[in-house]
Amino acid sequence: MASSRNSPSIDAVEVACAAVVSDAIAQGQHLVVALSGGVDSVVMLDVLQRHRGAAAYSLSALHVNHGLSANSEHxxxxxxxxxxxxxxxxxxxxVVVERNSADGLENAARRVRHQAFAEAKGDRIVLGHHRGDQAETLLFNLVRGTGLVGAAAMAIHQRRLLRPLLGISRNRIEVYARARGLTWVEDESNRDTAFSRNFLRHDILEPLRKRFPGAEKNLAAAARRFGESAQLLDELAELDLGDVAANFPFPLSVLAVLSERRARNLLRYLLARSGVRIPSEIRLVEILRQLLSAAPDRHPRVRFGDWDILRRRGMVELVRAD
Known part of the structure; x- marks a missing residue:
């Protein structure tokens, strides 16, 4: 991608996208931009469209209408x-969002949105998440007790998902948009601090930035380091599995011979590979305790979210909750 050299912000956005595209995209692949209409996704579409000839990929967009706002049709x-x-x-x-979901409207909307991503045709789904989103996700996961994997927040490459702007500030993205004469929509719910992420964004991160100007950048850098540590833990889990397949069901004996910390890490790894939302560290400890401490004639079953983990005939199984 050649930079326009119009401003440092335009350069930063284009260089970031160029690095990700050249690293992750093979010639002729099909990219799908997740287009909400907000400034981040509009900029993502603009950059990828302007430079798709040089990188030789095809491009389309996907809009997920959650139907939660009076402005959804607009x-x-x-x-x-x-x-x-x-x-x-x-x-x-x-999509239809479960408004009374046990884990909240935000998570319910995220689930159906990511289901739409999973069903979309294309080689890569490109998201407009930026550095502020990364810092926000880190804080959100830390206060929820999701452990090291949650502290890693979002990855630039995550299976089919790509986030080329993850190292770019929201301010640079907006400068790019104005310099390019782009228009976008504003989601009024983004100001509603009744939602947890908005509370973190406006009531926590904004004061932090004022007091500590480097806070957002440092939080995002910490998330990257946590991600590297999480990858090392995944490698440890693979070693602990040995020749056992990395999926459910698996023998309880694999967990029984490990230290509590390594057993918990292995269980987390297998849940992540199954595409299941990882429970909190406290919940993981409880799941592991019940699996390992129940009498041989018992069949413990522990629920978390929409899933149950159970022990049966010496195997650990993962099933949908009734």
């Missing part, structure tokens, strides 16, 4: 017009 229409103007194919998917 946002979908905006994305349709934007893609029509640019000649970019758009798929608009309408």
């Amino acid at each position: 946002w979908e229409d905006f994305c349709r017009r934007l893609c029509d103007q640019r000649g970019v194919p758009l798929s608009a998917v309408r």
Whole structure:
């Protein structure tokens, strides 16, 4: 990707995207931009469209309409017009969000959104998450007690997902958008601090930035280091598995011979590989305790979220909750 050399912010955005695309994309692959209509995703679409010839990938967009706002139809229409103007194919998917979900509206919306990503046709789904989102996710996961893996926050490469702007500040993204004359929509719910992430964004991170100007950058860097440590723990889990397949069900004996810390790490690793939302460290300890301490004739079953872990005939199983 050649930089426009119009401003440092434009350069930073384009260079970041170039690095990720050159590292992760093979020639001829199909990229799908997750297009909400917000400034981050609009900038992502703009950069990728302008430079797709040089990188030789095809491009389309996906808009997920959650139907949670009175403006949902307006946002979908905006994305349709934007893609029509640019000649970019758009798929608009309408999802149903469980408003009374046990783990909250935010998580329910995230689940159905990521399900839409999983079902989208394309080699890579490109998201517009930026450095502020990374710092916010780190704090959110820390206060929820998700452990080292949660502290790693988001990865630039995560299976099919790509986040080229993860090292770029929101301010640089907005400067890029204005310099390019882009328009976008604003989600009014982003100001509502009744939502946990908005509370962290506005009531915690904003004061932190004022008091400690390098806070966001340092938090994002910490998340990256946590991610490296999490990768090492994954490698340890693979060693502890030996010749046992890395999926459920698996023999309880694999856990029984390990120290408590290594057994907990292995259980977390296997849950992550199964695509299951990882429970808190406290909950993992309780799951492990019940699996290992129950009498041989008992069949402990522990629920977390939408899943149950149980012990049966010497095997550890993962099943959907009834």
